[in-house]
Amino acid sequence: MFESFDATMLARMQFAFTVSFHIIFPAFSIGLASYLAVLEALWLWKKDEVYLELFNFWKTIFAVTFGMGVVSGIVMSYQFGTNWSVFADKAGPIIGPLMGYEVLTAFFLEAGFLGVMLFGLNRVGPRLHFFATAMVAIGTLISATWILSANSWMQTPAGFAMNEAGQFVPVDWWAIIFNPSFPYRLVHMVLAAYLTTAFVVGACGAWHLLRQTAPRRARTMFSMAMWMAAIVAPIQIFAGDQHGLNTLEHQPAKVMGMEGHFESHPDGAPLVLFGIPNSAEKRIDYAIEVPRLGSLILKHDLNAPLAGLDTIPDELHPPVGVIFWSFRIMVGIGLAMLGIGLWSLWCRYRGTLDTDPWLHRAAVLMGPAGFVAVLAGWVTTEVGRQPFTVYGHLLTANSIAPIEAPAVSASLLAFIIVYFFVFGAGTFYILRLMARLPRDTMPELDEGPIRTAGAAAHGPASAKSHGAHHGL
Amino acid sequence: MDFDLPLIWAAIIAFAVLAYVVLDGFDLGVGILFPLFPEKHDRDVMMNSIAPVWDGNETWLVLGGGGLMAVFPLAYATVLPALYAPIIAMLIGLIFRGVAFEYRWRTKRAEFLWNWAFAGGSMLAAFAQGIALGALVQGIPVEDRAYAGSWWDWLTPFSIVTGIAIVVGYALLGATWLVMKTHGDLAERARAIALKCCFATVGAMGVVSLWTPFLEPVYLQRWFGWPTAIFSVIVPLLVLGCLYLLITGIRDRHDAQPFVAALGLFVLGYIGIGISFYPYMVPPSLTIWEAAAPEESLAFLLAGALVLVPIILAYTGYAYWVFRGKVDPEEGYH
Numbered sequence A: 001m002f003e004s005f006d007a008t009m010l011a012r013m014q015f016a017f018t019v020s021f022h023i024i025f026p027a028f029s030i031g032l033a034s035y036l037a038v039l040e041a042l043w044l045w046k047k048d049e050v051y052l053e054l055f056n057f058w059k060t061i062f063a064v065t066f067g068m069g070v071v072s073g074i075v076m077s078y079q080f081g082t083n084w085s086v087f088a089d090k091a092g093p094i095i096g097p098l099m100g101y102e103v104l105t106a107f108f109l110e111a112g113f114l115g116v117m118l119f120g121l122n123r124v125g126p127r128l129h130f131f132a133t134a135m136v137a138i139g140t141l142i143s144a145t146w147i148l149s150a151n152s153w154m155q156t157p158a159g160f161a162m163n164e165a166g167q168f169v170p171v172d173w174w175a176i177i178f179n180p181s182f183p184y185r186l187v188h189m190v191l192a193a194y195l196t197t198a199f200v201v202g203a204c205g206a207w208h209l210l211r212q213t214a215p216r217r218a219r220t221m222f223s224m225a226m227w228m229a230a231i232v233a234p235i236q237i238f239a240g241d242q243h244g245l246n247t248l249e250h251q252p253a254k255v256m257g258m259e260g261h262f263e264s265h266p267d268g269a270p271l272v273l274f275g276i277p278n279s280a281e282k283r284i285d286y287a288i289e290v291p292r293l294g295s296l297i298l299k300h301d302l303n304a305p306l307a308g309l310d311t312i313p314d315e316l317h318p319p320v321g322v323i324f325w326s327f328r329i330m331v332g333i334g335l336a337m338l339g340i341g342l343w344s345l346w347c348r349y350r351g352t353l354d355t356d357p358w359l360h361r362a363a364v365l366m367g368p369a370g371f372v373a374v375l376a377g378w379v380t381t382e383v384g385r386q387p388f389t390v391y392g393h394l395l396t397a398n399s400i401a402p403i404e405a406p407a408v409s410a411s412l413l414a415f416i417i418v419y420f421f422v423f424g425a426g427t428f429y430i431l432r433l434m435a436r437l438p439r440d441t442m443p444e445l446d447e448g449p450i451r452t453a454g455a456a457a458h459g460p461a462s463a464k465s466h467g468a469h470h471g472l
Numbered sequence B: 001m002d003f004d005l006p007l008i009w010a011a012i013i014a015f016a017v018l019a020y021v022v023l024d025g026f027d028l029g030v031g032i033l034f035p036l037f038p039e040k041h042d043r044d045v046m047m048n049s050i051a052p053v054w055d056g057n058e059t060w061l062v063l064g065g066g067g068l069m070a071v072f073p074l075a076y077a078t079v080l081p082a083l084y085a086p087i088i089a090m091l092i093g094l095i096f097r098g099v100a101f102e103y104r105w106r107t108k109r110a111e112f113l114w115n116w117a118f119a120g121g122s123m124l125a126a127f128a129q130g131i132a133l134g135a136l137v138q139g140i141p142v143e144d145r146a147y148a149g150s151w152w153d154w155l156t157p158f159s160i161v162t163g164i165a166i167v168v169g170y171a172l173l174g175a176t177w178l179v180m181k182t183h184g185d186l187a188e189r190a191r192a193i194a195l196k197c198c199f200a201t202v203g204a205m206g207v208v209s210l211w212t213p214f215l216e217p218v219y220l221q222r223w224f225g226w227p228t229a230i231f232s233v234i235v236p237l238l239v240l241g242c243l244y245l246l247i248t249g250i251r252d253r254h255d256a257q258p259f260v261a262a263l264g265l266f267v268l269g270y271i272g273i274g275i276s277f278y279p280y281m282v283p284p285s286l287t288i289w290e291a292a293a294p295e296e297s298l299a300f301l302l303a304g305a306l307v308l309v310p311i312i313l314a315y316t317g318y319a320y321w322v323f324r325g326k327v328d329p330e331e332g333y334h
Helices: A007-046 A049-082 A085-119 A121-155 A175-178 A182-211 A214-250 A252-259 A293-299 A319-348 A359-366 A369-385 A405-435 A459-470 B005-032 B040-050 B054-071 B073-082 B084-103 B111-138 B156-179 B184-214 B218-225 B230-253 B257-277 B296-324
Strands: A160-163 A168-171 A273-280 A283-288 A388-390 B280-282
Touching: A007 A049, A007 A182, A007 A283, A007 A369, A007 A405, A049 A085, A049 A214, A049 A405, A049 B073, A085 A121, A085 A168, A085 A175, A085 A388, A085 B073, A085 B084, A085 B296, A121 A182, A121 A369, A121 A388, A121 A405, A121 B218, A168 B296, A182 A214, A182 A319, A182 A359, A182 A369, A182 A405, A214 A252, A214 A293, A214 A319, A214 A359, A214 B005, A252 A319, A273 A293, A273 A319, A273 B111, A283 A319, A319 A359, A319 A369, A319 B296, A359 A388, A388 B084, A405 B084, A459 B156, B005 B054, B005 B111, B005 B156, B005 B257, B040 B111, B040 B156, B040 B184, B054 B073, B054 B084, B054 B296, B073 B084, B073 B184, B073 B280, B084 B111, B084 B218, B111 B257, B156 B184, B156 B257, B156 B296, B184 B257, B218 B230
Parallel strands: none
Antiparallel strands: A160 A168, A273 A283
């Protein structure tokens, strides 16, 4: 493997590295933006201070996350040109406008209203402020829509022709945007973002419940997060299954790799639960299989034949070892999320949601699970698309810029150092913010000496937020 | 009626890049000036003066890059490999300064670190942009739809001069912004800095302008051939006008006039480059029409841009309006 560290391999590593870091932030900020909008709506509706306190708490974490998402996203938008310029020239006429619409409809919306959302409550009043929060949340969803349309087009290209210069030329924009895998991918990703956020919020709530700090706020956020887990986890598993059927139809080689089917199964394929893919020998070592279950899941028929990688030329095989495992990690975490959701329902039914320490410990443990699942899912879909950038039409090896390996390795090294330093610090600050959930406000202090000393008008954040809603 | 879609898109991309240069220019400039204001309180105010808007400003850069890939994919695919090192340097600079906006408030012990990240990142990003501009002006060779030069072509005395010019120019925008947005001692010092930056900027613009026509015969023809030579007279005259407004604005202690005049200088410099460039997208290799995407792509994105860009300008204007006036030193959500 190491002898193939040419410019293409290095550029792929650089892309994989930067996009893996980047995807973490949208996965969190899509969910968090919606959560903030819900919190502010609840505050405006129910006039319960706990929602505003939670809003201000998560708003700060959102700001840090969003900042990291912006800067890592700018890197992505230039990397197509620096490292994948042939891809940019050929697929640019289709991918470019989709990303252009993302900027025009989403990025500006988010950025324009983010300032108002973070800094503007005292300047625009609660209603306009809620509007700004809603715009930020909608912006994140619109952004996901366009980027998943672009990515899906690379997976299941449609609505195009080729011109003499070798470029993909748009013929039918409707078919391009709503390409065959787009709806599945969009739903799967947005649900993943919501679940990821729910488990972070839930872990934070559970941690504070275990430490008995700020019981009311911790209870509220834990309960909200567990509702999300209980409702969305099963929907996500269903959506994932539908997405899988769609992939089998349009990218069969990817599913063969995910499922570890090196051989065709003319009368019913097994489901490989575990094993070690051996690409050299084209088999799964130490396989634990359930006979015919694979056909049942993928074809809804115990005896349906299933083609394997032996029907596809060797040079077009995706790297089975990677996607076999990443797929299992994703599914495993999905099932664990479902388990937590059901457990929380049971505790809720018995009235022990706020007191069951084992549920809380499990929830803390599951806090980062969403990120791992999202990364594993993206690895499955992106590595599974190999050896193509535009599935079936443009090979990755033919997409690379005319760059030299030393230039790519130098920039890769620079990105690795910078990212670990910058995003490591960001993660540290976010964790510290989560740990510092302020104590529940004690109303009697509001009229106390702090206020008369004149410090409250422009005092620390908690005093300021009080100033804001006293002025309602 | 027939529309020249590539030309329309060249104008829109030019507008996006100009919007980026003047908007992110002043907030990068505030970062560049950070070392000149050692006190924490001043730095807090400086940062808060741009905190609500920097993210929107930087989005124009994404539009410039993403838009270029959409409508001039060949230009995107040849310019970026040619400018590989400056682009990577710019991205790393923008990463450091971008995260500093939040991180700086999250730590006391490491605050100095994020001050450096903010100042250093701003300078690196500005210098890299100037280098990229210089490298583009001096020309990028293209063969068979790919960059045909070598990896250090961007590094020349000319591109270093343009790099310095952009750093100084952004510092001018930043200083005049601070004059407009802050009070008292901070504004006073910004005024003094603005005056110095003003002369340095005009000097740098002069050097670059006199140098440029001798880089490419096309530029020389453009600036000294008839009838385009009219511009060679008008543009410098307008520059003098801006310079006058800038200096009197600083002297007479106007709040907004110096900033507006500094923006004027940038717009004129930009128009000057545009005059040199036309009709090239990647001088001297690709014209606007050669670099353009197929009509279907241009038309599809144009339909949206014509509706969306005015809306974007409207709510961007609203966001600036919400945060109008001098910065309240006690404000900020942190």
